[in-house]
Amino acid sequence: MTGKLFDNIKTSSDRFELRLSGSGGQGMIFASVVLGEAIGLAEGKNVVQSQSYGPEARGGASKADVVVSSQEIFYPKAMKLDLLLAMTQEAMDKYYADLKEDGILIVDTSLVTSVPTDKYYGLEFTRLARHEIGQIMVANVIALGAIAALTGIVSLESITNAVLSRAPRGTEDKNKKAVEVGYNEAMKLKK
Amino acid sequence: MAEKQKRLLQGNGACVQGALYAGMRFFAGYPITPSTEVAEGSARELPRIGGRFIQMEDELASMAAVIGASVAGMKSMTATSGPGYSLMQENIGYAYITETPCVVVNVQRGGPSTGLPTKVSQSDTMQARYGPHGDYTAIAVAPSTVADTFSETVRAFNLSERFRTPVTVLLDEVIAHSREIITIPEKGEIELIERVKATVPPEKFVPFEMTPNKVSPMAAYGEGYRFHVTGLTHDPMGFSTNEAKEIGPKLNKLRDKIMNYTAEIEKLRIEMMDEAEIAFVSYGSVSRASLQAASLARSAGIKVGCVQFCTVWPFPDDTLKEVLSGCRKVIVGELNMGQIVHEIRRILPDDVEVHSVLRYDGEIITPMQLLEKLEEVL
CATH class of the missing domain: 3.40.50.970 (Thiamin diphosphate (ThDP)-binding fold, Pyr/PP domains)
Structure with a gap:
């Protein structure tokens, strides 16, 4: 890709590509749908959400992508990630190469021990879920709060409402708290 | 609301x-x-x-x-x-x-x-x-x-x-x-078309009547109309026929009721074709890679456009010929070993180059692949 054509391309799009990755069962697909609804419905932007299907979705590294733009989204798949959330070591290793050089890397440091760069945000999503909320299954929701805080791509209010609109009855308080924990912990890192 | x-x-x-x-x-x-x-x-x-x-x-x-x-x-x-x-x-x-x-x-x-x-x-x-x-x-x-x-x-x-x-x-x-x-549009925002229903008295009903536009009014079973439905080639009454004089008109009816009205069926999305010398032609998800590639190429000053089939069949021979009339080169992307490209080759003059980007490994064609082909044929 060294030709003249490629040298002269100017991109003016505000396209932003996020990948939520982990292992099957960590709720990456659920989180990506909630994020897509928050950005697309509440913030009024165009979004395309897609996820891995087939054998790779069952165990092993699983991923779900959200592409965001205020313009029409032509190519629906991620090309070069602006943000990667890695919830497991395997996902970290598999998808790090897809992240832009100046892209945002968010890592669950309770499960990921080796990060190939020192430019990343590390939060113990799984440990926070266990100790702050009492359920490790909300680690994905805590991560959504962190994404809102670290990117500003969606407001705390929009992401909270989107989570609550999909939360099973009776789990609203835990989910609301999970978003807040993620948001507040990430804000501390930002300082 | x-x-x-x-x-x-x-x-x-x-x-x-x-x-x-x-x-x-x-x-x-x-x-x-x-x-x-x-x-x-x-x-x-x-x-x-x-x-x-x-x-x-x-x-x-x-x-x-x-x-x-x-x-x-x-x-x-x-x-x-x-x-x-x-x-x-x-x-x-x-x-x-x-x-x-x-x-x-x-x-x-x-x-x-x-x-x-x-x-x-x-x-x-x-x-x-x-x-x-x-x-x-x-x-x-x-x-x-x-x-x-x-x-x-x-x-x-x-x-x-x-x-x-x-x-x-x-x-x-x-x-x-x-x-x-x-x-989701409100009711009434998009026009809905209903089949033309039989209105004649049941004894006068001809289920495959040769009407001017070759579409026969249809009755539903249970409405009092008696009619025969068969996969055998049939006459206007719906009964099988071996008569040449009835077989030809039946088959012509299947073709002409559609091909005489292609203007109602054709639909192309045409983007960035102003002064375009090269066009990406595609349909379905590949069209989105084509649009991405064309907009990137335009940003580099290359006059590339996009044509997308929203109706794939019947193939829009005359309209496509006209839309591509200013192009010297066409790049067709499709997720197979080359199918729609032959239709495009068929309708374009011999001096127009038709190039293919094919992919059949289970992955989608990327904008980069199309741009690489574009650079190769520039």
Whole structure:
């Protein structure tokens, strides 16, 4: 890709590509749908959400992508990630190469021990879920709060409402708290 | 109000919503990846509005049930993928010759045979035209976004009712499984077309009457009209015939009722074609890579445009010739070993270069691949 054509391309799009990755069962697909609804419905932007299907979705590294733009989204798949959330070591290793050089890397440091760069945000999503909320299954929701805080791509209010609109009855308080924990912990890192 | 109608849906979900909007009241199918969500959605929604969902024993029976429901007066649909689409072909042919309106959604996946259940493909492009044996004219539409999937499904129902013929919705796995925001239109925002119903007294009814536009008014079973439906080539009364003087007109009817009205069916999306010397031509999810590549190439000062088939069949010979008349080179992207490219080669003058970007490894063509080809042919 060294030709003249490629040298002269100017991109003016505000396209932003996020990948939520982990292992099957960590709720990456659920989180990506909630994020897509928050950005697309509440913030009024165009979004395309897609996820891995087939054998790779069952165990092993699983991923779900959200592409965001205020313009029409032509190519629906991620090309070069602006943000990667890695919830497991395997996902970290598999998808790090897809992240832009100046892209945002968010890592669950309770499960990921080796990060190939020192430019990343590390939060113990799984440990926070266990100790702050009492359920490790909300680690994905805590991560959504962190994404809102670290990117500003969606407001705390929009992401909270989107989570609550999909939360099973009776789990609203835990989910609301999970978003807040993620948001507040990430804000501390930002300082 | 409009806010309430905005939803994040998969292509498959938008297909169900479009079908319901168009008036689908019957779905028969045999769930198969990557079309399963169309059956799931139909199973959930149809009973709520007095419609019927049946999971049949296989795809042969599914297609038969869809035809039966339509002959009984209901707007009917099925959804399938590769192997199921092959199994349906015999009865789709039956729908062509019996002139039964219905919609067949084929969410394309890799083949042949069981192939690649979860991987994208466009390798059924020619099957959508020539699937069943015999002579007939096919209509197929192809969405490229989730919003498109809604409106193209509505259009598929409209075309099937208008022309009394099966219409294929050629979806692909990428669009079927991507979620995008769509705004579901209010009732009445999109015009719905209903089949022309028989109005003559039952004793005067000619079920395959040769009308000026070659589409015969249709009666539903149970309305008091007696008529015969057969896959044998039939006369205007619906009874089988071996008479040359009746066989020719019947087959001409299947062709002419569609080919004399292609202006009602053709639909192209034309983007960035001002002064374009080169065009990317494609349909379905590949069109989105084409649009991305063309907009990037335009930013580098190269005069490239995009032409997308929203209607794939009948092939828009004359319109496409005109749209591409200023182009010296055409780059056709498709997720197969080269199918639609031959149609494009057929209609363009010999001095126009036609290049292919083909992909059949289960992955979607990327904008980079198209740009690399563009640079190669510049």
